[in-house]
Amino acid sequence: MKITFLLGSIALLAATQAPAEPAAGADDIVARANLAAYYAGDDGRSEVRMIISDAQDRQQRRQFTVLRRDVTDGGDQQFLVVFSQPSDVRGTVFLVNKHSDRDDDRWLYLPGLDLVKRISAGDKRTSFVGSHYFYEDVSGRRPSDDRHELIETTDDRYVLRHTPLDPSSVEFASYVTWIDRETYLPMKIEYTNPAGKVYRRVEVFEVGEFDGFPTVTRSRVSDLLSGGRTDMQFRYIQYDIGLPAEVFTERSLRTPPREWLARPDGED
């Protein structure tokens, strides 16, 4: 347990400090990018809002608060997502225990029925709350699911191509990521379908630093075939706030932990 923690801390330091040396290989870059994008700190809190637009520019909105706790760095994680907008999903709570060795456990609480619903882990490449983001975009894709190759190193980006080991489990044939060489955050991802066409793009527009961790604060995913897109914005971000494991249990579905959900003082 202690050793895991120690190793995790080292990995974290490596991930968040600007590297003096170029990274050794593609797998190493991906491992660092995974930590930078999904495992900043030991836990974290953020408010998120989304604007989901279709090709006709009709918009839907979502707003929620996410609490995250890492069980092991780069491995198991817990998420609690509490919705505040729109009003018909206000009070809906989503709890995920993400496992590296088996399917994730997911629960959904519907306040109108006082119902705790268990949801199958299912297809991770389906829409997250109606947006163009997939569950996998939000909670991370296992680096071991793809083969990685470094195809270019520019002044500020590593450009990698990723090919799925099990092509039948995903809708893409491959994807290319542009990873910032300083922060290791993926700044752009483009997915190519089996027909060889780029059909989906994730872009990062703004990065801020919070508690020492570079963090994406504005991004967009575009469906290049249908013309739809989802814009996502993060605010009120905090890391290492000391979230206890008990926050990520059935108790928080019926009684969301206000102490941890409240906005930090002195920030707008």
Place this chain on the structure above:
Amino acid sequence: MRCLLTILLLPVAAYAQEDLWDDDAWEEDAAGTAWTGFVEAGLGTRFSEDPLVDTRATLEDLRWRVETQWQPRGWSIELKADLGYDGIEQEAIAELRDLSLSFSVGDSTDVRLGRQVLTWGTGDLVFLNDLFPKDFVSFFAGRDDEYLKAPGNALRITHFTPLVNVDFAWSPEFDPDVYLTGERFSFFSPRAGGNVAPQPPLSALEPRATPANGEFAVRLFRTIAGREYALYGYRGFFKQPSAVTASGQATFAPLGALGVSLRQPAGPGILHLETAYYDSRDDRDGDDPRIPNDQWRFVAGYEWEAVANFTVGLQYYLERTLDYGALRANSAAPAFEAEKNRQVLTNRLTYRAGRDRYLWSLFTFYSPSDRDAYFRPAFTYRYSDQWSLSAGANVFTGSEAHTFFNQLQDASNVYLRLRLSY
């Protein structure tokens, strides 16, 4: 080359982003106070006349929902209320669905006191150990699913420990289901040998409101490695007016219940198993024809996402009536008694499309023992975060007049609901 283009285009894209967000302040955070709700109009009508009910309409609702939460210090006060008019019952809707006070005692006990909706158990629209009140009239008439659960006045205490969590709910007064009265839908009467719609509508005799006639429900539960185990107990009354007093009035027989459930991932989906023993406390030998017999209830179900955005759920449900020989021997109308093993198969199909704007679903109950069925197709179109339109049907069919779903054959209806959320 492409990279260069990206870099050149990035500032433009970023500028477009500013426009998108800046006109709009962040809403209150998840823990904040807000007034929300909706205004909804609902209309429903039968496929054909019910000769016993003078209107063809099954749903004429206009309702305004108000919801808010107030959180002074460590307390939380919840309010959910409906106001409006019900054209079928020709009276105002003034329903408090929630008016409760929540707080924690120490680190590991949550208390909720007041009017609230309570739910537990694993069945999907099949209830074994969930003996909290349900509103089947709303369910059959095509109101939103939320209205299947009726609110009650209760004290709920949940205590969390590393070994096991304990949920305790006490209703000082018995809260029956909202049952069929003949006002909106006619129902089968064994005495009449056919459907009836009594005038005035059926009003069953409820247990006297004394502390001893309250309802106690308890659940012990724990999740171990993704498996959810639960033990249930209940002491109160049958929720349906399935008993008859000596003078012939419908009433609620005393009930005790014990049960267990398991819910866990299995293969690509979620498996659930639940069983309950119903102890009919005033008719343990099953020879009193005025009081329902003991029962074993059992459900096994499985739900999985068969294709992206398309979910399939299947359940097998068994209701075994005990002392069945004694029941038949003493019954005034043995032909109308339920089967010894009433079996129901259910199927839920859900398809979400267009960024969750379109929701198609079909829930089917089919009983091979009763040879009857109940189909619930529904479609919801979410035009925007504010406007949504729901359309659906409740279709009952069968071959014998007295079976549970087929008694509602003339209640088969279609409905339409338009909702503006705020």
